[in-house]
Each structure stands twice: as structure tokens, then as C-alpha cells.
Amino acid sequence: MKILITGSKGMLGNYLQKVLASNHEVIAFDKDDLDIKDKTKSLEVIKKIQPEVIINAAAYNAVDKIEESESDFELAQKVNADAPGILAEIAEELNIVLVQYSTDYIFAGNKKEGYDESDEAKPISKYGETKLAGEENVRKNCDQYYIIRTSRIFGLPGSGEGSKKSFVDTMLWLVNEGGKEKLDVVDEEVSAPTFAFDLANSTKEILESKQDFGTYHIINEGSCTWYEFASEIFKISNKQVVLNKVTTDAFPRPAKRPAFSVLNNNKFKKLRSWQEALGEYLI
Structure with a gap:
């Protein structure tokens, strides 16, 4: 497969490149290479590349800054909510599969037995609101999508501006x-800590095994x-x-x-x- 990865210099983006490059043709862009908030430019670039899959690993997750700063909240809305919707529109137009990552922060956090993929989302932070809006925009704008929710990611830090230690x-x-x-x-x-390497591997397996489109919870068990x-x-x-x-x-x-x-994984194989x-x- 020809796969376009956005957010390539983040922690998950780095692991995705390593995991996918051995079997697939990978084109990796970070925000300096492709502004996914700009539909016209994104459509132009993606049309030239003609990928079969877009994996959007870009996100703005400065949770507290988003809460207290209007400018950070606006940036989060553009990156976490609007950009996934733009990529979904492009994916639908060009018949491309879209992978979008989301978070446990879309849930209220009052369900001790854990959250299933179909449970109602009720974010209690502005960051959670932007990530939920991103999910909704993907579902609204395209049919061939995988929304992969995860939590508490750890791994080698990304190399891009804004990347932070786990x-x-x-x-x-x-x-x-x-x-x-x-x-x-x-x-x-x-919550469930999740190794970025395992998340990247699971993404690869979901794509290669052509799992049913929809929403998945991919986390390490426990x-x-x-x-x-x-x-x-x-x-x-x-x-x-x-x-x-x-x-x-x-x-x-x-x-x-x-x-x-805690995200309950009911639709894919259990991780270690x-x-x-x-x-x-x-x-």
C-alpha cells in the first residue's frame, strides 16, 4: 500500500514510519511539509501522491493550555477538529482510507468498568471537546475510516516542534x-498506558487485515x-x-x-x- 502519514515527527508518527516502511510505501509529512488545516493545498498534494491510506497522527494536545488560552483552544479546534474533517472530505473524494486517532479524554470518566467503543462521549475538557469534534467530522465526511482511540501513550519522544516526553x-x-x-x-x-510501538503495529494489522471500518479502542491491557x-x-x-x-x-x-x-477493546485482538x-x- 501507498500510505501518507501526517504528524510524522510526533511520537506516534515516528513509530508508524518504522513499522510500516518495511512492507509499504510510506510518505511522511509533518506540519512544515503539509498544512492539513488548508483544504486547497492538502487536496493538491494528496492528489499528486495518490495514497491508498492517509494516517493522521497530527494532534495538538497541550491539555491545560487549551483550557485556559483562547488562542490555544482555537489552534486545537483547527488541528484536532477541523483538519480531520478536511482529510475526511479529501479521502471521500479520492476513495482513500482514513485513519484518525482519538483519546480517552472524550469520555466523562465516571464508568469504573471501562468504556466500550459505542458508549456515549461526554468530554469534560476543551481538549476532549476538540478531539470528539474531530471524530464527528470524520464520520460525517467519509465512509472508509478507522477511528482509533487510545490512552496514555509512551515511547521515544518525537522530534517535531511541540513534541513532549511521555x-x-x-x-x-x-x-x-x-x-x-x-x-x-x-x-x-x-487509565491504560499504551506503548506507541504496539499502537503503530495494531494500526498496521488493522489496515492489512482489512478490518471493518469504524471505531476501535487500541490500548495495552490492564x-x-x-x-x-x-x-x-x-x-x-x-x-x-x-x-x-x-x-x-x-x-x-x-x-x-x-x-x-479505561478503554475496553471489544473489536480487535487484545494487546499484551x-x-x-x-x-x-x-x-
Whole structure:
């Protein structure tokens, strides 16, 4: 297949290129190469390339900035909501399959048993609102789509402007470079950590096996709080760190986070546990 990847310099974009390049022709663009917010230019470029698949790994996920800054919220609307709709229109016009990524933050976070693919979305942050709007625009504008929701992604940081370290790398940086011997970590907000490599591989398998179009939840199995996540990180890394359990009140943030946002994978094969995936990443 000829596959166009947008957001190529982000964490997931990097892994997608590595995973897909061995079997497929990959054209990878970041925002400096292709402005997916501009329909006219995007249509012109995509018509020339003629891909069979577009994978949109571009996103703006500065959750707290989006909440408190009108300019950041407007940017998030353009990147997370409008651009997927534009790509969906182009995909429909040119008979291209579209892959769009979404997030557990589209849910309210009050369902302890986890969220199924068909559950009603009720975001509690502006970031979640923009990601849900992106989903809705894709469904409205094209028929051949995969919306892949995921959560708490970790892996090697992307190389693009705005790319940030995952929670895993941030914790290790605080100890290795920051010299921290004690850390306060929130023992709340239950979700499923997901290795970007596994997410990229699953995307590849979904495309190659021609799964039914629709919405999927792709996450590593199991769930944890941030404290439990940090405990496993330092256990695998063999780092002696004193971790103190705290509530979310210890770290006030502008945007609300879902308290329980585990995504239930009911439509695709189960992935390995997040602990096993984390072990592969760290060792």
C-alpha cells in the first residue's frame, strides 16, 4: 500500500514510519511539509501522491493550555477538529482510507468498568471537546475510516516542534537528570498506558487485515493510576525512589481529567499488558 502519514515527527508518527516502511510505501509529512488545516493545498498534494491510506497522527494536545488560552483552544479546534474533517472530505473524494486517532479524554470518566467503543462521549475538557469534534467530522465526511482511540501513550519522544516526553520519560528524567530521590505522584485517574510501538503495529494489522471500518479502542491491557504507573517504571528501571501517594488536589490544573477512562477493546485482538510493553521499552 501507498500510505501518507501526517504528524510524522510526533511520537506516534515516528513509530508508524518504522513499522510500516518495511512492507509499504510510506510518505511522511509533518506540519512544515503539509498544512492539513488548508483544504486547497492538502487536496493538491494528496492528489499528486495518490495514497491508498492517509494516517493522521497530527494532534495538538497541550491539555491545560487549551483550557485556559483562547488562542490555544482555537489552534486545537483547527488541528484536532477541523483538519480531520478536511482529510475526511479529501479521502471521500479520492476513495482513500482514513485513519484518525482519538483519546480517552472524550469520555466523562465516571464508568469504573471501562468504556466500550459505542458508549456515549461526554468530554469534560476543551481538549476532549476538540478531539470528539474531530471524530464527528470524520464520520460525517467519509465512509472508509478507522477511528482509533487510545490512552496514555509512551515511547521515544518525537522530534517535531511541540513534541513532549511521555510520563515514562518524564519520571526517569526527574530522577536521572533532576536528581530527585522523592516524588509525589497522583494515585488517581485510572487509565491504560499504551506503548506507541504496539499502537503503530495494531494500526498496521488493522489496515492489512482489512478490518471493518469504524471505531476501535487500541490500548495495552490492564489499567493503573499515575502512582501505580510510576511504581512500575522505577521497579523495571531498578531505581530507588521514594514515591508518595497524593490526590489530584496536590497538583491543581486548569483542565479536568477523567477519573476512570479505561478503554475496553471489544473489536480487535487484545494487546499484551502495559507492564510487559513498558518492560520492553525500558530494557
